[in-house]
Amino acid sequence: MTNDPFVAIAGVTGAVGAEFIATMDxxxxxxxxxxxxxxxxxxxxxVDFRGEKIVIxxxxxxxxxxxxxxLFSAGSGVSRWFSPIAVKAGAVVIDNSSAFxxxxxxxxxxxxxNGNRIREHKGILAVPNCSAITALVPLWPIHQNNRxxxxxxxxxxxxxxxxxxxxxxxxxxxxxxxxGQVFAPKVMPHPYAFNLFNHNTAVDPETxxxxxxxxxxxxxxxxxEDGKIAIGVTCVRVPVLRAHSQAIxxxxxxxxTENEVRAILARAPGVKIVDDRAKNYFPMPVDASGQxxxxxxxxxxxxxxxxxxxxxxxxxxxxxxxxxxxNAIQIAECLINRKLLSAKKKAA
Ligand SMILES: NC(=O)c1ccc[n+]([C@@H]2O[C@H](COP(=O)([O-])OP(=O)(O)OC[C@H]3O[C@@H](n4cnc5c(N)ncnc54)[C@H](OP(=O)(O)O)[C@@H]3O)[C@@H](O)[C@H]2O)c1
Numbered sequence: 001m002t003n004d005p006f007v008a009i010a011g012v013t014g015a016v017g018a019e020f021i022a023t024m025d026x027x028x029x030x031x032x033x034x035x036x037x038x039x040x041x042x043x044x045x046x047v048d049f050r051g052e053k054i055v056i057x058x059x060x061x062x063x064x065x066x067x068x069x070x071l072f073s074a075g076s077g078v079s080r081w082f083s084p085i086a087v088k089a090g091a092v093v094i095d096n097s098s099a100f101x102x103x104x105x106x107x108x109x110x111x112x113x114n115g116n117r118i119r120e121h122k123g124i125l126a127v128p129n130c131s132a133i134t135a136l137v138p139l140w141p142i143h144q145n146n147r148x149x150x151x152x153x154x155x156x157x158x159x160x161x162x163x164x165x166x167x168x169x170x171x172x173x174x175x176x177x178x179x180g181q182v183f184a185p186k187v188m189p190h191p192y193a194f195n196l197f198n199h200n201t202a203v204d205p206e207t208x209x210x211x212x213x214x215x216x217x218x219x220x221x222x223x224x225e226d227g228k229i230a231i232g233v234t235c236v237r238v239p240v241l242r243a244h245s246q247a248i249x250x251x252x253x254x255x256x257t258e259n260e261v262r263a264i265l266a267r268a269p270g271v272k273i274v275d276d277r278a279k280n281y282f283p284m285p286v287d288a289s290g291q292x293x294x295x296x297x298x299x300x301x302x303x304x305x306x307x308x309x310x311x312x313x314x315x316x317x318x319x320x321x322x323x324x325x326x327n328a329i330q331i332a333e334c335l336i337n338r339k340l341l342s343a344k345k346k347a348a
Contacts, residue, residue, distance in 0.1 A: 130323025
């Protein structure tokens with residue numbers, strides 16, 4: 001008998017699911033037993049976990065018996081249906097989908113920012129949208145120092161943010177294009193090779209904002225507990241395989257210099273400054289891929305604001321890691337370290 005948690009992964013065959021396993025390994029996250037769950041399509045296949053082949057089971061309503069921590073990354077419909085079932089069975093759910101993020105009863109957690117909220121969970125904790133996490137990890141320490149009152153973000157989002165099938169589509173469509181062949185998109189709404197397009201979520205006919213942009217705005221307000229920050233976002237899918245990038249401009253209440261921002265970010269958890277003007281070396285998705293930190297560079301005065309209240313910067317982060325799996329495992333570690341798991345289990 002072990003005291004280490006019984007962990008279930010719902011969506012284990014997906015892009016995020018694979019990173020749950022890799023991240024647990026890399027961080028030495030102790031697991032008593034692992035249950036690998038996916039759709040009926042994957043039932044009977046196996047995943048490797050610490051030298052063992054774990055047989056994948058179909059996610060059903062009986063899947064969570066005895067489970068302590070259920071990591072969900074199988075889409076919001078699956079989370080909406082199965083999370084309450086998992087909680088009822090005694091598990092704490094850490095959900096990567098958008099299903100519960102704006103639910104006032106569900107903590108929306110980036111441990112570097114609001115890890116204190118974890119203890120308020122009622123069985124479900126939500127991992128924020130990957131673009132929101134990428135922007136907010138470096139913006140939070142600045143906001144604490146000198147309140148950000150206005151924020152403009154333009155994203156350059158990788159295929160991996162749309163899952164394993166989108167990554168395959170980028171590779172296959174690029175190959176087809178180089179071979180002069182026609183490729184009909186199946187996952188993305190537009191040709192992906194040598195192209196970029198508005199984020200592939202629905203566009204609100206009234207506002208013109210896509211759902212990804214709305215998530216970034218709403219989730220920033222919830223996580224920073226500051227609904228007054230004025231935010232404009234443009235989310236774009238670019239033909240990069242992995243790791244999202246963003247151009248960010250923010251305006252603070254008090255004047256701020258680029259050196260102040262550099263000093264704040266130099267000691268910020270989860271942030272690495274990559275800002276070499278002489279070598280023209282700044283954050284890039286190829287460098288961010290596989291890294292836990294959000295890379296931040298091109299830190300400079302926003303010349304469109306002569307009052308000296310605004311700074312522009314460029315960031316890249318592996319959204320499969322800090323934007324999803326790593327953030328979830330960090331939450332799980334907090335649950336265990338603060339003994340918030342067993343207390344909830346006893347209460348259930
Ligand atoms: N990719 C990212 O960077 C990222 C970041 C943050 C959050 N998320 C969220 O995480 C979730 C998964 O994303 P992903 O990128 O990993 O997608 P993905 O690569 O397409 O993987 C989807 C996973 O969900 C499983 N699944 C689908 N339908 C299911 C069902 N009815 N029952 C059980 N399992 C089912 C799939 O299993 P099969 O293989 O059996 O079909 C697969 O394991 C989404 O909610 C997404 O919004 C993704």
